[in-house]
Amino acid sequence: MHYLVTGHTGFKGSWLSTMLEMQGHSVSGIALDPQEESLFNQANISSLFTNDLRIDIRDRVQIQTAVSAINPDVIIHLAAQPLVRESYRTPLETFEINMLGTLNILEASRELSNLKAALIITTDKVYKNHNHLRGYIETDELGGDDPYSASKATADIAAQSWIKNFSTVPIAIARAGNVIGGGDWASDRLIPDLVKAYANGNYPTLRYPNAIRPWQHVLDCLNGYLTLVDAQLTRGISGVWNFGPDLSEKYSVNELVTFFASEWGVKGSPWIPEAVEQFHEAGYLLLDSEKSRSELIWENKLRFENAIRWTVNWYKANYAENALEITRNQIRDFFGLGIEGKVQR
Numbered sequence: 001m002h003y004l005v006t007g008h009t010g011f012k013g014s015w016l017s018t019m020l021e022m023q024g025h026s027v028s029g030i031a032l033d034p035q036e037e038s039l040f041n042q043a044n045i046s047s048l049f050t051n052d053l054r055i056d057i058r059d060r061v062q063i064q065t066a067v068s069a070i071n072p073d074v075i076i077h078l079a080a081q082p083l084v085r086e087s088y089r090t091p092l093e094t095f096e097i098n099m100l101g102t103l104n105i106l107e108a109s110r111e112l113s114n115l116k117a118a119l120i121i122t123t124d125k126v127y128k129n130h131n132h133l134r135g136y137i138e139t140d141e142l143g144g145d146d147p148y149s150a151s152k153a154t155a156d157i158a159a160q161s162w163i164k165n166f167s168t169v170p171i172a173i174a175r176a177g178n179v180i181g182g183g184d185w186a187s188d189r190l191i192p193d194l195v196k197a198y199a200n201g202n203y204p205t206l207r208y209p210n211a212i213r214p215w216q217h218v219l220d221c222l223n224g225y226l227t228l229v230d231a232q233l234t235r236g237i238s239g240v241w242n243f244g245p246d247l248s249e250k251y252s253v254n255e256l257v258t259f260f261a262s263e264w265g266v267k268g269s270p271w272i273p274e275a276v277e278q279f280h281e282a283g284y285l286l287l288d289s290e291k292s293r294s295e296l297i298w299e300n301k302l303r304f305e306n307a308i309r310w311t312v313n314w315y316k317a318n319y320a321e322n323a324l325e326i327t328r329n330q331i332r333d334f335f336g337l338g339i340e341g342k343v344q345r
Contacts, residue, residue, distance in 0.1 A: 004072035007079030009034035039183030043324035057101030087148035135288030177214025182314020217307035244287030
């Protein structure tokens, strides 16, 4: 099977491409250049690809040409401007990348002779946030106050319209929560900030220590995506699907940082408050993934503490070992896990 992954140079794209290659698939990618410090560069992920293309997702003509030439069996669309604070600095670009980029991929997929399924990745932040104490379900109202959330909600709505009116193969939308895992070096994200601070004997600053988020290891998230793709291919499933931790796992930023610091070996208070005025971010956000659990028979394998341990272990090993092998070893271990998070031997 030939997969096209957009945004393959990013954090999730690098893990996903490695997983697909290990499963015996051929993989092509369309994305911008990776950050200099990135899993893609560290692990030489480019060597895994049949086609490793650098195209701006907003360029409809180039996207159409490239997608037609690749003619994949499956498209997984990850490419995005993924940062809330960056969306305040560059709102127009954020909307162009997240909304128009999604439509460009969908339009380019219309005439493909090999295409069997397409998966559009949005986010948990597409939901109009009322700080509900329950998890959001797939039929809840969409919205977004910040430009990032609004742009992804718009992309989600556009993809739903496309599914109803133009799809000739199963097209699905996946909404996942805050993903953590080794190899994330992006600026303005929590785990990279912790690693960079603790590795240098410093303490990170936190913007919203009491914010609740649906924390999930990258392998659980991607396993959800691929479980959905399998259902698209075998059962013709489409529609919208949530992938997040069990609703009993309600952890704040402070709780994550405190446990991460303990696993890293940090002594004393593990963070300091950020003093500058902050942009708006939701204080409470959880996903209800019962639909995926019951209809796709999908479940997180790594609970909160194990997800953090695996993340810490990746970064610590990375200082002494090959990044690609660390990544592959964690993928092998993950697929050897039972539902209780223990490796099955």
